[in-house]
Structure formats: C-alpha cells, structure tokens
Amino acid sequence: MPPSPAVAEDPVRLAEFEARIAADGSIEPKDWMPARYRSQLVRMMSQHAHSEVVGMLPEGNWITRAPSLRRKMILLAKVQDEGGHGLYIYCGTETLGVDRHDLVQQLLDGKAKYSSIFNYPTLTWADIGAIGWLVDGAAIVNQTMLAKASYGPYARAMVRICKEENFHKRQGYEIMTTLARGTPAQQAMAQESLNRWWWPSLMMFGPHDADSPNSDELKRWGIKRKSNDELRQRFVNLTIAQVKAIGLTVPDPDLAYDEATGDWKTGPIDWDEFWRVVKGDGLCNKERLDARRAAHAEGAWVREAAVAHAARRAAGD
C-alpha cells in the first residue's frame, strides 16, 4: 500500500509525539499519531505479514521430500510457525484500524509487496538449510532492531517472533553443517545452494541508505533504529564466521576483512537484479502470487460455507 501523502498535522501534537519518541517512549494503538506514521506502519507490518505467508510456499515445496522423518517434522513445525507469525502480524496491523481481509486482497491484487527473497526458487534440499540459516538469519538481524520499534504492538510481536526465528535459523544452519560434513554430493549441494542464496540474502536489507526512500522518516519516528547498510554489515560479520566454520565459501571474490573496523567488506551488490525482482521479474513472482490466488479462489466455497453455517447457527436454525 503506498504511504498516504503528507497531510498537515497539528504542530503541537506532532511535537509532543516526536518528543515522546525521542525520549524512547512507546506508542500504543489509542495514542495520537501522525497519519504518515500510521500508514508507514501499515505498509511495513502488512508487508511483513505477507512475507511470512508467501514464505510458506518455497519451504512448503520441500516438506513432502524432506529426506528424514526428523527433518520433515522440523520443517513442518517451522512452516507452521511462519503461518502463525503471519496471523499474529496481521492481527497487530489491525490495531492500526485496517482490516486483515483488505490487506490480503491487496496482496492478491498485486498491490502489496512481500520480501523479494521468496521470488527465488528452492531447487535442492540444501535450500531449506540456506533459507533457515541465511534468510531467517537476515530476518532476525532486522527484527531484533524492530523489537525496539516505537510502536508497541509491533515491537512486542517482534520479540515473540524473534525467539522462534532463532530456532529456525539454528535448524537451517544445522542442515547446512550436516551437509557440509556429509558425502561429496551433499557437500556440493550445500555449496551450490550457498552460491545461489548469498547475494539475495544481502539484498534482503534493502537498498543502500542513500537510495532508501523511506529510511529517514522511519528512523526519526523510531520505527527503524538502524540503517539498511548497518544491518547488512552486522549480518555479513555474523555470517562469514559461520560460513568458515563449516568449510564453505561465499561467492564473492572481493570479500575482504577490514582490520580497522573489524568488518567484512563485500564486493558490489547487483542492484539491477534486486530492482528487477522487486518489480516483478523474478523467476517465481508470478508463481507465488498465482499460488496464493489459487488457494484463495479454491477456498472460496469453504469460507462461504463457514459464514452460511455460522449465520444459521446464530439464527437458531
């Protein structure tokens, strides 16, 4: 949903609001808030909820093929968690005066965004490891910051979700560790998967700060506490150590350690690819949306039946 255009806010209330945020105060649903704050939160939270729901598809793609019963159960539990996160954040978004059904409709209409990472295909079992490790790992870095967001319901949702995402990341890394120590074919599977997921994972943090249109406002209002580049750097520093620990390599010939800052510096990110996928030309953009639309359309008769039955019950029929 596009943020609403700037409207003239009451300067006194706006000043009070910004002072409260500057003092690290928390904003609750019944508090006064600028229209832009509300619309930015609806945009971010609904995108987050959509991402959880669409994210069930690439991982769900491997539930029926998981190579052991234990892995199958862990993956089922994980994908179930993602659905729960989606539901939880949709409910959180409703505290801002929007309806979950309208948000879902925006997704189905192609008007709402979700994390572009899910427009990449899952091609091997190792991708389930890579997604848990890298994609959930990147999400945790982002969400740990959002757990300190100024909007109370979102911050509280993030605290709870981060706990579960930590399990997801651990199981993903455990899959990759097992593969990396496995047969030559399993090792190759792990490396090939890392090669495909590394750069898209870095893109998950969004454009460089200079090219991020919403960042300044989001930081001023305490919705985001750190910039895209700061978060990306934190993720890279955390992850490179993990890559080395299991004997894999990232597909970046320019990767270098900066002694002065203690940061791992990556080569240039292909922003053309990032924008191409965001704008709809990723391999799976159409498939993901088609899958959500098909589930919605094929489930229409079920939802109608539930409504009809409930109405009949209520009428004492």
Next chain:
Amino acid sequence: MAPAALFTALCRVGDDRLILGHRTSEWCGHAPILEEDIALANIALDLIGQATLVLQYASAVEGAGRTEDALAYFREAVEFRNAMLCELPRGDFGVTTVRQFLHGVFSVLQWDALSRSVDPTISGIAAKALKESRYHVRHAGEWVIRLGDGTAESHARTQAAVDALWPYTGELFMQPTDEADLVAGGLTADVSLLAPAWQQQVRDVLARATLQVPGDGWMHRGGRDGRHTEHLGHLLAEMQIVARSHPGAQW
C-alpha cells in the same frame, strides 16, 4: 511372540499415520484460510510424529538394523501396510476434511484400545497419540458439519467426498488374520470390534451435517497386505526421492 507378526502389525499402525500425514502436509500454503494452513500443518506434524514413534518400535522389534527412516524411505509400495483410505489424493478441502474425520474417528478408537496393550511401549505411544487424535477428530468433525450444513455447493462437494471415500472405510475394520496371536496375547487390538462405535459416531456427525450415509456396498481391501491403489507409488516417489538419491547419507 513372533517378532515378524508384531513388526507387520506395527507397520499397519505406523504407515496409516505416515501416509495420511504426507497427504495432509501437501496442504501447506494452499489452504482456504491461514488458520487452516496452520491447523493442517499441525495435524500433519502430529501424524508424522506418531508414525515415527511406531516405526521406531517396529524397527526395534524387527531387529534387522532398519531404522524408522529406512522403513519410511527405502520400502517399496507393496511393502507398505497402510489402509488405502490414507493414500488417496488429497482432493479438495471437502475430501481432505471428510477423510481426516473418517480416519480420525477410527484412529481415536484404535489408540484407545492400544493404550491398554500389555506392551508398555505400545501403550505409551498410544496414550500420547490418543490426546492428539481426539483434537484432530474435533477439528475435522466441526468442519464436516460446517461444510455439510453450509451452502448448496459445500453440501454437494462434501456429500460427494463421503460417497467417494466410503468404500475405503471397510478396510479399517478388517482384522488381519496374521495378528490373531497378538490380539490373544493382549499386545494389539482387534479392529473389527471398533466398527460399531465408529458407525455410531460417524452417523451422528453426518446427520448433524445433513449428509447421507452411503448404502452398503463393496469395500475395497488389500492395503494391510501391501496391495494398494496406483496413487501410493507416486506419493512414495516424491517422499523418497532425496533419501534414495543419497543412499547411506546422514541428514
């Protein structure tokens, strides 16, 4: 007690849950509402968890070094012992709901009977699974009533599901003759004794759903002896592909 007979009996119990769990898991991300995506994933997880425990014990009883994973991933379709009801394609939400209900009622009765097994491993698994299966039946039963007593379309779809699945329900209650000693020894339960309670509970819910109970007719049989529909081979091809591509690998 002949380990071979107990092994086969345990495969019959475990394979039902493994194969039905697989079919249920196919819904993940494709359900009519998000709440059902979550519920069906949860039920699939319970079923596969039940299967894992039972197949683990089958593995121990067999004593041939085949783990529960080997049993799930390296047996051929003709070696599976599940009822054919469990392997039929997932169909629409009506088929899935009705199957979950018809098998779920059986499952609760079977776990309840097995919870009184003289074998403490069997009774322990059954006591845990019984609690889960009671929830599955409540969930599926509520949906059967909603769909049967919903709209004209939902009624027609759900009745069609009942009619299509009914001929596969008889097999659930055909007591395999090779389990006679196990039943006599109190290790496993005679499933034929569960039929009256199943009939009563199923008829009660179908009546509340304004659905017709199909008339008596031929009941398909064979799954308990490894004779299946053509669907099982395709299901296993998908389930086993990664494991079989890397024999001996750890995951």
